[in-house]
Amino acid sequence: MREISAIEAWKQKYPESIVLASSVDAAGLPNIISLGWSMCTSFIPPMVAISIGKTRYSHKLISEGKEFVFAYPGEDMEKEVLYCGTHSGQDVNKFKELGLIAIPAKRVRPPLIDRCIVNMECKVVGQLDTGDHTIFVGEIVASYISDEKKRRLYNLGNEKFGGL
Amino acid sequence: MREISAIEAWKQKYPESIVLASSVDAAGLPNIISLGWSMCTSFIPPMVAISIGKTRYSHKLISEGKEFVFAYPGEDMEKEVLYCGTHSGQDVNKFKELGLIAIPAKRVRPPLIDRCIVNMECKVVGQLDTGDHTIFVGEIVASYISDEKKRRLYNLGNEKFGGL
Numbered sequence: 001m002r003e004i005s006a007i008e009a010w011k012q013k014y015p016e017s018i019v020l021a022s023s024v025d026a027a028g029l030p031n032i033i034s035l036g037w038s039m040c041t042s043f044i045p046p047m048v049a050i051s052i053g054k055t056r057y058s059h060k061l062i063s064e065g066k067e068f069v070f071a072y073p074g075e076d077m078e079k080e081v082l083y084c085g086t087h088s089g090q091d092v093n094k095f096k097e098l099g100l101i102a103i104p105a106k107r108v109r110p111p112l113i114d115r116c117i118v119n120m121e122c123k124v125v126g127q128l129d130t131g132d133h134t135i136f137v138g139e140i141v142a143s144y145i146s147d148e149k150k151r152r153l154y155n156l157g158n159e160k161f162g163g164l
Numbered sequence: 165m166r167e168i169s170a171i172e173a174w175k176q177k178y179p180e181s182i183v184l185a186s187s188v189d190a191a192g193l194p195n196i197i198s199l200g201w202s203m204c205t206s207f208i209p210p211m212v213a214i215s216i217g218k219t220r221y222s223h224k225l226i227s228e229g230k231e232f233v234f235a236y237p238g239e240d241m242e243k244e245v246l247y248c249g250t251h252s253g254q255d256v257n258k259f260k261e262l263g264l265i266a267i268p269a270k271r272v273r274p275p276l277i278d279r280c281i282v283n284m285e286c287k288v289v290g291q292l293d294t295g296d297h298t299i300f301v302g303e304i305v306a307s308y309i310s311d312e313k314k315r316r317l318y319n320l321g322n323e324k325f326g327g328l
Binding site: 001002003004005006007008009010012013015016017036037038039040041042043044045046047049051072103112117118119120125126127128129130131132133135137139140142143144145146147152154164 | 167170173174181200236282290303304310316318
């Protein structure tokens with residue numbers, strides 16, 4: 001065993017799951033972000049946690065709107081995940097650019113994301129400042145599964161992505 | 165797309181990463197817990213977040229001691245992960261029962277866990293109540309990598325575990 005930096009140690013963390021999160025601005029215009037950092041965090045009631053960089057546009061939207069939709073992209077969505085992770089919703093409408101349908105949700109303002117395996121409507125019930133990111137905790141108030149069976153997309157490390 | 169319960173939706177979350185976390189009681193006796201719910205949550209400074217059920221003994225130990233060691237078990241550690249996930253440190257000394265060496269850490273009281281791919285010493289810098297769990301955020305103050313190359317262990321769903 002030898003000592004290394006945390007960032008070097010994190011190179012051993014792959015495969016890492018990837019999720020998409022949608023949010024809306026005050027006018028209702030939707031945005032999507034790709035996230036490598038998420039986890040479940042309660043069974044009763046069901047909750048998920050996502051960690052978002054403080055400089056990201058979705059950080060602002062979710063801080064203000066207190067709602068998001070949490071979705072598992074399919075293994076066929078590498079292009080969409082990379083686009084959402086490298087463009088800002090301040091500059092582009094990602095749904096429009098990617099040809100993804102923003103499906104109206106039932107209990108929150110941000111939309112469900114077309115083509116994802118699972119979509120979960122979340123209301124922010126807690127948030128915590130953590131270094132250069134913020135953890136947003138969402139209580140899941142509705143969930144949906146796609147009719148199409150497919151595998152989730154993972155970050156395999158070394159800029160490779162795929163299903164498992 | 166059809167509506168389902170969140171718990172049903174979570175069946176699509178596998179493979180899910182597994183980590184081990186060590187902690188110590190007031191007398192310095194070490195414990196280990198297996199966790200399916202963890203994520204990174206800051207680059208600068210490096211931080212990880214873990215979600216622990218409120219009834220778990222490690223919840224008490226980390227709440228009180230404010231330190232933990234976060235480790236990635238190897239794919240050869242399924243037996244150890246299952247044992248740590250199904251026994252309480254209130255009843256047994258898991259290190260001793262499993263023949264795992266509790267390697268002294270440098271900057272925290274909980275020990276490094278033998279045979280893991282990566283060990284990270286963490287000081288709790290934040291915690292958040294989330295339903296039936298608590299999120300503990302640890303700033304990583306030292307990290308180590310094993311000399312032995314091996315893959316991480318994942319929960320593949322349906323009570324199956326393995327490397328990827």
